[in-house]
Amino acid sequence: MTTTPTARGTPVLSPAARVVLRLSLAAGLAVIYVPLLVVLANSFNADRAFGWPPTRLTGQWWAVTWDNEGVRTALWTSVKAGLGATAIALTLGTMAAFAVQRYRFFGRETVSLLVILPIALPGIVTGIALNNAFRTVLSPFGIQLGLFTVVVGHATFCIVIVYNNVLARLRRLGTSVEDASADLGADTFQTFRYVTFPLLRSALLAGGLLAFALSFDEIIVTTFTAGAGVQTLPIWIFNNLFRPNQAPVVNVVAAALIVFSVVPIYLAQRISGDARTI
Amino acid sequence: MNTERAAVTLCGVRKAFGSVTAVAGVDLEVYDGEFFAMLGPSGSGKTTVLRLIAGFERPTEGTVHLGGRDVTGLAPFERDANTVFQDYALFPHMNVLANVEYGLKVKKVPKAERRRRAREALATVRLDGYERRRPGQLSGGQRQRVALARALVNRPKVLLLDEPLGALDLKLREEMQVELKSIQRQVGITFLFVTHDQQEALTMSDRIAVFNAGRIEQVGTPAEVYERPASAFVAGFVGTSNLIAGAVAEKLLGRDGVYSVRPEKIRVLAGADLSADVSGEEHSATGTVADVVYAGAATRFVVDLDVGGRLVALQQNLWTSSMDVLELRHERVRLAWRREHEFPIDVAGGD
Numbered sequence: 001m002t003t004t005p006t007a008r009g010t011p012v013l014s015p016a017a018r019v020v021l022r023l024s025l026a027a028g029l030a031v032i033y034v035p036l037l038v039v040l041a042n043s044f045n046a047d048r049a050f051g052w053p054p055t056r057l058t059g060q061w062w063a064v065t066w067d068n069e070g071v072r073t074a075l076w077t078s079v080k081a082g083l084g085a086t087a088i089a090l091t092l093g094t095m096a097a098f099a100v101q102r103y104r105f106f107g108r109e110t111v112s113l114l115v116i117l118p119i120a121l122p123g124i125v126t127g128i129a130l131n132n133a134f135r136t137v138l139s140p141f142g143i144q145l146g147l148f149t150v151v152v153g154h155a156t157f158c159i160v161i162v163y164n165n166v167l168a169r170l171r172r173l174g175t176s177v178e179d180a181s182a183d184l185g186a187d188t189f190q191t192f193r194y195v196t197f198p199l200l201r202s203a204l205l206a207g208g209l210l211a212f213a214l215s216f217d218e219i220i221v222t223t224f225t226a227g228a229g230v231q232t233l234p235i236w237i238f239n240n241l242f243r244p245n246q247a248p249v250v251n252v253v254a255a256a257l258i259v260f261s262v263v264p265i266y267l268a269q270r271i272s273g274d275a276r277t278i
Numbered sequence: 279m280n281t282e283r284a285a286v287t288l289c290g291v292r293k294a295f296g297s298v299t300a301v302a303g304v305d306l307e308v309y310d311g312e313f314f315a316m317l318g319p320s321g322s323g324k325t326t327v328l329r330l331i332a333g334f335e336r337p338t339e340g341t342v343h344l345g346g347r348d349v350t351g352l353a354p355f356e357r358d359a360n361t362v363f364q365d366y367a368l369f370p371h372m373n374v375l376a377n378v379e380y381g382l383k384v385k386k387v388p389k390a391e392r393r394r395r396a397r398e399a400l401a402t403v404r405l406d407g408y409e410r411r412r413p414g415q416l417s418g419g420q421r422q423r424v425a426l427a428r429a430l431v432n433r434p435k436v437l438l439l440d441e442p443l444g445a446l447d448l449k450l451r452e453e454m455q456v457e458l459k460s461i462q463r464q465v466g467i468t469f470l471f472v473t474h475d476q477q478e479a480l481t482m483s484d485r486i487a488v489f490n491a492g493r494i495e496q497v498g499t500p501a502e503v504y505e506r507p508a509s510a511f512v513a514g515f516v517g518t519s520n521l522i523a524g525a526v527a528e529k530l531l532g533r534d535g536v537y538s539v540r541p542e543k544i545r546v547l548a549g550a551d552l553s554a555d556v557s558g559e560e561h562s563a564t565g566t567v568a569d570v571v572y573a574g575a576a577t578r579f580v581v582d583l584d585v586g587g588r589l590v591a592l593q594q595n596l597w598t599s600s601m602d603v604l605e606l607r608h609e610r611v612r613l614a615w616r617r618e619h620e621f622p623i624d625v626a627g628g629d
Contacts, residue, residue, distance in 0.1 A: 177368075177370075180428075195369055
């Protein structure tokens with residue numbers, strides 16, 4: 001027997017092929033997620049040298065980490081950078097999406113490409129370019145490398161996420177509901193408030209969460225745009241990675257970072273999934 | 279023009295999109311309380327005219343008056359006209375009641391009153407009890423009714439309907455035709471609707487404007503447009519029409535020009551009746567039946583005339599069965615019609 005009855009529309013596979021494919025999927029996912037689980041488990045490992053398997057579990061490292069002044073400062077910096085970059089991305093990304101989707105103008109396709117490009121550019125190139133630009137152009141105006149330049153650096157690629165989300169939503173909505181709103185007597189502001197914005201809200205939320213997650217664990221662009229005094233959480237990890245006595249704390253920070261990144265992505269997926277049913 | 283009675287007046291309206299002229303000079307007057315149809319094939323400019331009246335487009339030339347007021351430069355939300363869109367354009371994130379209330383809400387009508395009026399409008403379209411549903415949970419016909427209630431609740435001067443029944447299946451469409459008509463009588467608002475379906479236009483309207491290539495070919499009551507088409511285009515688009523022209527007209531009717539005769543006005547005489555005399559009030563022609571199409575209630579005969587040309591005749595199946603009529607294929611027949619059913623067509627004015 002080479003075929004098995006399957007649901008309509010799914011390819012017919014032999015049992016052997018199904019087993020092989022399932023094992024490949026499991027192996028692929030394992031390569032990605034087992035190391036992450038090890039990091040999470042090790043953050044509770046009582047053994048300072050991380051002997052495996054853990055002989056004893058403890059919450060001690062989490063407490064130590066929470067009391068670590070450097071970690072707390074870095075966490076706060078990362079949150080501020082993430083919020084700043086997300087705010088810029090939401091504003092500019094939404095405006096760019098409206099311009100490209102709703103208006104016809106010279107260079108429209110080019111603008112669209114230029115907005116998307118930063119996500120494809122190697123982070124190191126963006127980083128070096130921004131670093132040069134900030135130091136040569138902005139420093140004469142008294143702006144030094146610091147949190148502000150990190151926010152700007154992150155915004156360059158966070159915009160793309162919001163832009164793509166909003167663009168797709170606008171394309172799907174079309175203009176007829178806005179026409180209907182105007183037809184029923186709503187002025188431009190009322191139409192935005194009652195119709196356009198509510199219909200965009202989930203796309204904005206999903207885009208914003210993804211943008212925040214991207215910013216929160218970014219390291220390359222951050223390295224080049226953060227001044228000496230500014231440390232985000234990923235930078236803090238990188239700087240402390242090879243100090244043996246910091247190892248347990250690094251582990252906990254890494255574990256925290258995993259949780260911090262997974263939650264927004266999960267929520268963003270839930271939200272864009274829900275949006276399809278409106 | 280008598281703008282006192284006019285709900286909508288268009289004067290010399292032209293609309294060009296870049297190098298494409300969608301509307302090439304239209305003058306039109308729609309009276310208060312009328313059920314008015316703009317009929318034409320796709321691309322004839324009828325929908326653009328509707329959008330010009332609603333305010334979604336600005337005319338390149340000419341003026342638009344609503345109820346005697348010049349609205350040419352006004353935005354859609356400043357005009358006393360509401361639209362039922364072809365795709366309904368209901369707000370997907372609001373329930374039925376919120377959709378219907380929307381126009382009143384943005385005009386700051388107090389909540390109690392707008393709730394009452396919205397429920398009234400929903401009752402008019404027989405959708406009471408559906409207030410809490412989302413548009414996504416409604417059928418096509420129900421969405422159509424919500425769109426209608428949402429427009430009617432504002433009591434506009436003019437209700438614009440863009441192919442309102444286009445997305446419905448035949449049975450539902452026929453029901454809605456009757457219902458739209460009775461709702462219009464009940465509310466007394468001017469209805470101006472766009473359609474490409476000549477049957478729909480003939481059934482529902484008080485008057486029809488037939489559009490072709492960005493112009494109006496004829497404005498008139500359904501009977502006028504159907505029985506006395508002003509141009510070859512109208513004769514061809516509204517119903518099936520036979521055109522008798524040139525040498526054939528000369529031989530059959532004894533005069534030059536282009537004439538139209540509707541298929542159902544032509545009698546088909548066969549067998550013993552073939553050589554029977556036709557009355558002096560009739561014209562007749564002999565020919566051979568090229569094709570017979572049996573359509574249940576009636577039969578369509580396509581006849582090649584001996585003098586040249588081809589006429590279509592439609593006969594009710596009063597005495598005949600499908601067997602009888604199908605036997606007439608390739609047989610000799612005589613066609614006869616009363617002279618008053620020949621209508622001269624102004625070719626110069628047409629296309």
